[in-house]
Amino acid sequence: MEKLTTRQQQIFDQFFETPEKPQSVADFAAFGLERTTIFRDIKKLVQAGLLDPEGKAYRINKTSDAWLRWDLSRAPWLRPAVSYNPALLGDYQPNHSFLLTDDQLKALDAAGAVGGGAQAKEKGKAYARILSSLLIDLTHASSNLENVNISWLDTKTLIELGERPEGLTEQQLRIVLNHKEAITFLKDHGTHLQLGKRDLFDIHSLVIKSLLADDSAVGALRSVVVRFDDSRYMPPDNPHQLREVFEQFCEKANAISNPFEQAFFVMTFLPYIQPFQDGNKRTSRLAMNVPFIRHSLAPFSFSDIKGRDYMFGLLAFYEYGRHHFLAEAFTQAYQKSAARYRDLVAYVNDGGMLGTISG
Structure with a gap:
């Protein structure tokens, strides 16, 4: 315009x-x-x-x-309530419908290749370094999005040296450590994971461990109604409908062949469905990296997406069914973070050594 x-x-x-x-x-x-x-x-x-x-x-x-x-800038109580729209997921046809535009897919594809022309062995070594970096980057960024005020350096020292930073409550520390365990699971098993019920439940179990009063809600579809403080959106509240919607989500997610479209589908629809009692956005932020790891592409750490753009993009999808705000924010942020991972690959391929803080 x-x-x-x-x-x-x-x-x-x-x-x-x-x-x-x-x-x-x-x-x-x-x-x-x-x-x-x-x-x-x-x-x-x-x-x-x-x-x-x-x-x-x-x-x-x-x-x-x-x-x-x-x-959406107004207080939520000034806006009308919005129910789950089954057409958003129902009308999406994998490999025929696309949430990302052709230009966005081209830009993401160009940014995501991090092989650098290295031989297979060296390429694997370099990608392992990327995943080690992701462990810190995504733990830090995703914890921050959960209002855990921990710095990148404190995240690194906690993960690599086990040194607890000052100022964190027990719950906040658990959120960070759960991210570490869940992302380690992605590192170790990502090439074999699917976006199906079992693997999503496993990721959720790790990311929400010891954070829910009801242990039966860990790694399981919710049986309670969820509502938001900052949105008038109302996710599915009927257990039978929720189960059907979740199964439909898994089936469509796994049928998507383009890894960027597949990742963005998870980023958008998993929080929209809200299959879990808590930890839906956290699970989506980790699970969307499965396609990237399977294809040895630059992962998405959320380090370069502004929290406001991320939350506004989700809110626009929740209440208006519009995904293009989040798509734009994701595309721009992915290009920035992928560039750093490419630099890391080049450094490793040139014989650079990356050690811990202590050297």
């Missing part, structure tokens, strides 16, 4: 002051401009898809991204 001028933005902003009320050119007399000037700017807003004509007046286009951003 063409960038708005300052005056066009001011006009558009005024519509949000009374979003349910249509406004005419006369309502902008306070701007002190000719009616034809205001009319020309409003027409530009209509052409940009931001406003809809309504008789001789205009109203905000509630299908626009601008409206979505404004609406």
Whole structure:
């Protein structure tokens, strides 16, 4: 969309002051401009898809991204409740439907190759280094997304030296250590894992261990209703429906042949379904790396995606069924982190040695 001028933005902003009320050119007399000037700017807003004509007046286009951003910036209790939409998953046809655009898939494919032309043995050695780096990077970033305030360096010393950082509660420490165990499981078994019930349950069991009062909810589909503090979205709450939806998710996830589309499908739909009582986003962040590990591609550590972009992207999918915000954030962040992993491969292939902090 063409960038708005300052005056066009001011006009558009005024519509949000009374979003349910249509406004005419006369309502902008306070701007002190000719009616034809205001009319020309409003027409530009209509052409940009931001406003809809309504008789001789205009109203905000509630299908626009601008409206979505404004609406989701409000307190959740000001928005209507939104139920699970079965068509989002039901209409998705693996290898025919795509959440990522052709341009995004091309960019991800170009970024993800980290082989560097090395021989098979050296290539395996370099990729092992990548997974060792992922263990620290993803543990750090995913723990931060769970509001555990731990630095990358403290994460590294905890994982490699067992030194507990100051300031963490027992629960926060458990979240970090669970990430370590779950990502180690990915490192050791990722080439053989599938996005099916058994392996997803195993990942969930590791990432949520000792964090739920009900042990029967660990590595199992939830039997309780879940609700969010920051969203009006309501996931499936019928146990029979949830089981069917989860099985449908697993079947479609495993049928996707493109590893980037497959990873993004997991990133998007697993939190949307909310199959587990807790730890859904954590499980999705780890499980989406399965396709990357199976194909020896650069993994996704979440180090380069802004927390706000990630959460907003999920919120837009929860309440509006729109995935393109998260797709854009994922594509940009993946390219950044993949570049670092390529540099790591080049370093290892050149004979570089990577040791622990203590040297």
